[in-house]
Amino acid sequence: MKVMQKQKRIFLSSPHMSGNEQRYIQEAFDLNWIAPLGNNVDGLEKDIAEYNNIRGAAVVVSGTAAIHLALRLLNIGPEDTVFCSSLTFVASANPIFYQGATPVLIDSEMDTWNMSPVALERAFGEARENGKLPKAVILVNLYGQAAKMDELMSICDSYGVPIIEDAAESLGSTYKGKKSGTFGKYGVYSFNGNKIITTSGGGALVSDDEEALKKATFLATQARDKAVHYQHSEVGYNYRMSNIVAGIGRGQMEVLDERVAQKRAVFERYYEAFGNLDGIEFQPELEETMSNRWLTVLTIDPELTGVSRHEIIKRLNEDNIEARPVWKPMHLQPLFEDVKYYPHEEGNSVSDYLFEYGLCLPSGSNMSVEEQERVIEILKGLIKI
Numbered sequence: 089m090k091v092m093q094k095q096k097r098i099f100l101s102s103p104h105m106s107g108n109e110q111r112y113i114q115e116a117f118d119l120n121w122i123a124p125l126g127n128n129v130d131g132l133e134k135d136i137a138e139y140n141n142i143r144g145a146a147v148v149v150s151g152t153a154a155i156h157l158a159l160r161l162l163n164i165g166p167e168d169t170v171f172c173s174s175l176t177f178v179a180s181a182n183p184i185f186y187q188g189a190t191p192v193l194i195d196s197e198m199d200t201w202n203m204s205p206v207a208l209e210r211a212f213g214e215a216r217e218n219g220k221l222p223k224a225v226i227l228v229n230l231y232g233q234a235a236k237m238d239e240l241m242s243i244c245d246s247y248g249v250p251i252i253e254d255a256a257e258s259l260g261s262t263y264k265g266k267k268s269g270t271f272g273k274y275g276v277y278s279f280n281g282n283k284i285i286t287t288s289g290g291g292a293l294v295s296d297d298e299e300a301l302k303k304a305t306f307l308a309t310q311a312r313d314k315a316v317h318y319q320h321s322e323v324g325y326n327y328r329m330s331n332i333v334a335g336i337g338r339g340q341m342e343v344l345d346e347r348v349a350q351k352r353a354v355f356e357r358y359y360e361a362f363g364n365l366d367g368i369e370f371q372p373e374l375e376e377t378m379s380n381r382w383l384t385v386l387t388i389d390p391e392l393t394g395v396s397r398h399e400i401i402k403r404l405n406e407d408n409i410e411a412r413p414v415w416k417p418m419h420l421q422p423l424f425e426d427v428k429y430y431p432h433e434e435g436n437s438v439s440d441y442l443f444e445y446g447l448c449l450p451s452g453s454n455m456s457v458e459e460q461e462r463v464i465e466i467l468k469g470l471i472k473i
Contacts, residue, residue: 098409101282104454109339116331126331135341140267144301147329151256151278151291156183157304158252158274164223173203173228174417175439193419195432202235203227207430229258232382260348260380285340287333348380350453355381361464367392387445394472397447414446
């Protein structure tokens with residue numbers, strides 16, 4: 089009996105090497121700089137800062153670590169609250185708990201799928217009435233699309249509250265000509281294996297406050313005081329990126345704009361196939377912004393398309409193709425069940441809607457056109473056209 093060979097796996101977003109990473113890694117070996125410091129760490133920080141037109145960067149082991157350091161730099165502790173986007177990966181919010189602070193979750197809006205200025209304004213209004221403003225706002229640029237930065241920054245500035253811009257998914261994106269991640273007091277990038285560029289694992293904290301970044305680097309290297317012996321006056325972390333991993337990042341930074349173009353080309357092919365169909369709505373690209381389209385995401389109306397999001401994911405998986413729902417909002421997670429949540433409007437939670445109907449399609453920059461056509465043909469067979 090002939091056994092059918094399974095088709096090659098198509099991942100949601102797999103690592104895509106440039107070919108130059110090994111040169112930087114070899115250089116680290118040649119110089120014997122294998123530790124969490126060295127020429128590649130310095131070089132990657134310089135590359136990130138220059139690319140984003142910002143004064144400095146500190147590379148660390150993850151985007152989560154970068155958010156945690158930002159909270160430390162803002163002296164956030166157990167008596168404080170932090171507003172945070174609800175529709176995101178848990179790493180955006182977890183560091184609030186690390187500091188013993190209390191998160192308050194803010195809904196999204198449909199124009200960007202990101203933090204709702206309407207909900208944020210309402211949350212600030214109630215916080216002012218209660219006499220306890222948040223110490224920071226963590227806003228997320230979901231799937232590569234920038235949030236409504238003008239509106240959100242205006243609100244935060246009016247209350248004197250700093251922004252931590254979680255640009256983990258939006259490196260290379262722009263808002264009115266300015267790079268995503270450079271609007272807040274601190275910006276955060278992720279170089280996890282599925283991101284637009286990767287160091288296998290890693291992240292960066294960026295800021296125009298160079299003194300604060302020096303403090304972040306100090307905290308990320310176990311907060312070791314300047315002394316001949318090992319002396320520590322405050323709590324630190326083992327968060328510094330290694331010189332080997334940073335070498336991967338240097339090779340990846342060389343092709344970042346190319347990766348953005350490839351991701352956007354993947355989106356355009358999906359949009360050409362399904363953009364005009366009733367019941368399918370792609371994540372919008374706000375006017376005067378450019379999304380890196382890290383993932384192509386859309387909503388599926390089962391009544392109009394004749395198929396549910398769950399059925400699509402199941403059918404693609406049967407063909408060895410990875411697809412996923414959009415992030416489950418934090419306010420629906422057991423971990424955050426006792427946390428205050430502000431929907432976009434009373435009785436209208438946009439995050440709930442996007443989670444119920446949202447779908448992430450395979451969007452790797454290294455997907456071949458043939459592989460993408462394989463996904464498209466399966467979807468066409470399922471959707472009522």
